[in-house]
Amino acid sequence: MENKSQITNIELSNIADELLSAGCIKFGEFTLKSGLQSPIYIDLRRLISHPKLLADVARAYLSLLATLEFSRLAGLPYAAIPIATAISLAGNYPMIYPRKEVKAYGTKAEIEGEYHAGETVVVIDDLATTGGSKFEAIQKLTGAGLAVKDVVVLVDRQSGAKESLAEAGYTLHAVLTISEMLDYWEKTGKVGKDKIEATRKFLEHAK
Numbered sequence: 001m002e003n004k005s006q007i008t009n010i011e012l013s014n015i016a017d018e019l020l021s022a023g024c025i026k027f028g029e030f031t032l033k034s035g036l037q038s039p040i041y042i043d044l045r046r047l048i049s050h051p052k053l054l055a056d057v058a059r060a061y062l063s064l065l066a067t068l069e070f071s072r073l074a075g076l077p078y079a080a081i082p083i084a085t086a087i088s089l090a091g092n093y094p095m096i097y098p099r100k101e102v103k104a105y106g107t108k109a110e111i112e113g114e115y116h117a118g119e120t121v122v123v124i125d126d127l128a129t130t131g132g133s134k135f136e137a138i139q140k141l142t143g144a145g146l147a148v149k150d151v152v153v154l155v156d157r158q159s160g161a162k163e164s165l166a167e168a169g170y171t172l173h174a175v176l177t178i179s180e181m182l183d184y185w186e187k188t189g190k191v192g193k194d195k196i197e198a199t200r201k202f203l204e205h206a207k
Helices: 010-021 044-049 051-065 080-091 132-143 161-167 178-188 193-206
Strands: 025-031 037-042 072-075 095-098 120-128 147-156 171-177
Touching: 010 051, 010 171, 010 178, 037 193, 044 051, 044 080, 044 120, 051 080, 051 147, 051 171, 072 080, 080 095, 080 120, 095 132, 120 132, 132 147, 132 161, 147 161, 147 178, 161 171, 171 178, 178 193
Parallel strands: 072 095, 072 120, 120 147, 147 171
Antiparallel strands: 025 037
């Protein structure tokens, strides 16, 4: 798996530090949805309470999006909708989003926003873990006649999402990977070495 040893871009290192100070990434003892005990917890929903950080994050996505071809952003509910909205405003990209629950009234839409069959959309999400949650959303988008080639996230936990998406024909792009941030925080002393090592061991065994 591709793994850069450190974050060299000043903008990205600032984002990594801001995610830490905003509590979007925490170290300690946390029980995950799976029931596993984790030494790290990533909660990117907190971005909405930090407008400057959210704006910085949106700009970081723009540099990745500039290399891709698409007509619209497709933000995934719920955590990525504010992120996709910030990207839409910063880059003047039209946005849609697939609903988690189909409306039982009105248009009964599965996808909110304007779109046209045959268009290519880029999927925007906050975090990539195994990739499972991405497929359900992609299925709704392709079921509406939209083409999906790329998925862009803020943080790749490097737990198999890149590989599982690639097997299905999709390319995952991440602003930051968890290993990049761990290497950077270890080098700068922003996070204790014991927490860094515990997290590396957990992520290795969780693959």
